[in-house]
Amino acid sequence: MPSVTAHLLRRAVRSLRENVYLSLVATGVVASATLLLGVFLVIVHNLQAVTGGWERDTHISAWFAPDIPVERRFELKEQVGAMEAVSAVRYVSEDEARTWLAERVPEVAPVLADLGPDVLPASLEITLAPGHDDPEAIHRVAETLALPEFDGLDYGQQWVERFNAFLSMLRILAVVLGGMVALAGVFLVANTIHLVVFSRREELDTMRLVGASDRFVLVPFLVEALLQGIVGSGLAIGALAVLHHGFLVRLQAAVDLGVAGEPLSFLPWPMVLGLGLLGVALAVTGTWAAVARFLSKVA
Amino acid sequence: MIRLYHVSKRYGDIHALQDVSLGVRKGEFCYVTGPSGAGKTTLLRLLYVAEPPSEGRIWVGGVDVTDLARGHRHLLRRNIGVVFQDFKLIPTRNVGENVGLALEVLGTPRETIQRRVRAVLTTVGLGGREEESPRVLSGGEQQRVAVARALVNDPAIVLADEPTGNLDGAMAIEVVEILQAVNLRGTTVVVATHDTGLMERFPYRRVRFDRGRLVGEVPCRL
Incomplete structure (x- = not known):
């Protein structure tokens, strides 16, 4: 098993090296999609913190x-x-x-x-x-x-009822918007990877014709996607932290963005980890979709 | 080893092959000949299941490949060495890696791949050039790399589409001699060509196509 892993890693790294530009583009797209999700999560997280405070104040x-x-x-x-x-x-x-x-x-x-x-x-x-x-x-x-x-x-009966309805709607909206952002991310990544696959279509076609199974073609792409996902997510989380500490917190201090005086907080570690995994999942899912679409069209 | 039964292939209104019935025995060397557009390449493409026939049935190595599922095609192709008309060499891989691809897809250990690649490249006259890029090779040398890739995993069948098309006379003879040597070890060889001089020099069985139809046959005269 270790030799298989080493072999796959070798093929993936080699492929990344041979397609440096497109690999960087793909990593950038993963990072952008993950950053977009991260910004969305920071907003939802802070809204929840604020509305949670309101709930506690009831x-x-x-x-x-x-x-x-x-x-x-x-x-x-x-x-x-x-x-x-x-x-x-x-x-x-x-x-x-x-x-x-x-x-x-x-x-x-x-x-x-x-x-x-x-x-x-x-x-x-x-x-x-x-x-x-x-x-x-x-x-x-x-x-x-x-x-x-x-x-x-x-006890502000009407206000409480409206507030709870608003909270429920906010939660549904968060799930729907989060889902849409994630889907957009998968779409973006899939289309970028499709370009990568398209640029290598002759190579992949030849592999199939000399007896490569779909798995032989697909797995190195997934390993590449895993590496791109890890790097892209890391970049996105770093950029999100810089954006949060270097921009949002200062902006809040300058114009008092915080609702009810709550400072804008960064994502807790489990959410950061989840965001990283989500970025990796975006890269892997997008790649899988693109390569599977390509393979379904070749003999 | 290969059998076609009333096989036709259409691309829209174009009849690339029409009602072809043909058999090639195990260990046989057979030329598929005819002018451009006769259907030679289409016939080979059907044999390595690059596409299905429009009508009829095809058996390769005893397996009915007419409706062979995508998931099983690679298993069939591992027993067929194909020399493509356009070589299909991967420009980002060196000569050795291109040849070794046919073994790599089988999961063959690296050391074995290197050993067999060296041996087969020596056979086709390119010994010691494993590290070179296909980009720097001449058309004839690229063709020999393609031949080497088709032979490296000792396939039961070799299909060659115009394998001497880019070669001068002497080199063309060398390539057919390589295929002949492989055939003598029991491999079935099907060569699509319109090089009559070569067919006269190596007078194996010929099946002649014209406008998609099988129009004639000349038996082996060896």
Whole structure:
């Protein structure tokens, strides 16, 4: 087996050497397609991070009715905090609410001062536990909070539903777009390799006529594709890192691209590895498609 | 060894071969002759299954190759040495590698390939020129490389399409003598040629074609 591997590698390296220009073009195309996928993955990854943050921020505000004693308010806080669907509860007094608003919107501070200390109601700010932040779960929690002590609940029901619909659509879009980018990559690689195969058609035709099996013709191409895929993916990942650290991060710092203040992060290592494998798969699949198409046309 | 039964080959409206029935025995040397466009090359192409016949059936080495599946053609070709009219040498490979290709596709070890390539190149008068590129060889030398590649794996059948077309008289005789020597070892040899002088000098069986039809036959006079 090692001699077969060595033989295949020798043939592949030799072929790469004999077709330097087209091999470089093919490697460049693999690198470009992989980079395109990488940029797409970075965007999706960061969007997910941002929307994941939004999901984690899903919470309910329960406004206390006037004249509810402070002791009762804290009893309710304990009760709500003990609920399985709730991960944290914070009591916000009238004063805290007024201070918070005055700090956020300084223009209204004088008006708030004129209206007195109880202009904003006290509330419980309830953060939901992971797994209880979908619209149905939020609705269920809200129903259990329908107590006379609360004057109103704000959990942005419509917003949550729309946000979840948006997230679902975003995920579907990511899969569809990712698939399209990958397909475009395979198409691009297949057509480039087809040019390589076309330039060597007489050689391959002769091989078939002197008794070469399809496998004999195909396998060295696949080994070449593997090498091109590894080099192309490496280049693409390097370029992606340079693009991310040298351009996107600086651009974000300059114009505050980050949504909700989240810094744009690079792909985690498993995704980098996956991207590399995807680049290799692109090269191998594209090559296989091109050579198989050629072989189906020769005798 | 080779049998054609009512074989026709059409390319659109052109009848390259028409109702040809022919047999070549094992170990026989046979010329396929006729003017340009007679169907000689088409006949050879059908024998190494470069394409299927439009009608009729073909057997090569006892195997019905009429509808031979793509996946099995290479196995048949490993038993047939073909000298192509246009040589079909790979310009990026040197002479030795071109000749060795017929063994390489069989998975023959490198040392064996090198040994047999050296021997067969010596036989065709190109000993010691393994490292040269086919690009620097003359037409006649390229033809001999093509002959060497056809013979290197000791095939049961050798098909040669105008193997002396680019050679001068003396070299043409040498090439036919090589094919004759191979034939004497039991290999079936079919040579497509219109070189009458050569056929007179080596008077093996001749089958004559004209406009795709088998129009005559001259038996071996050796």
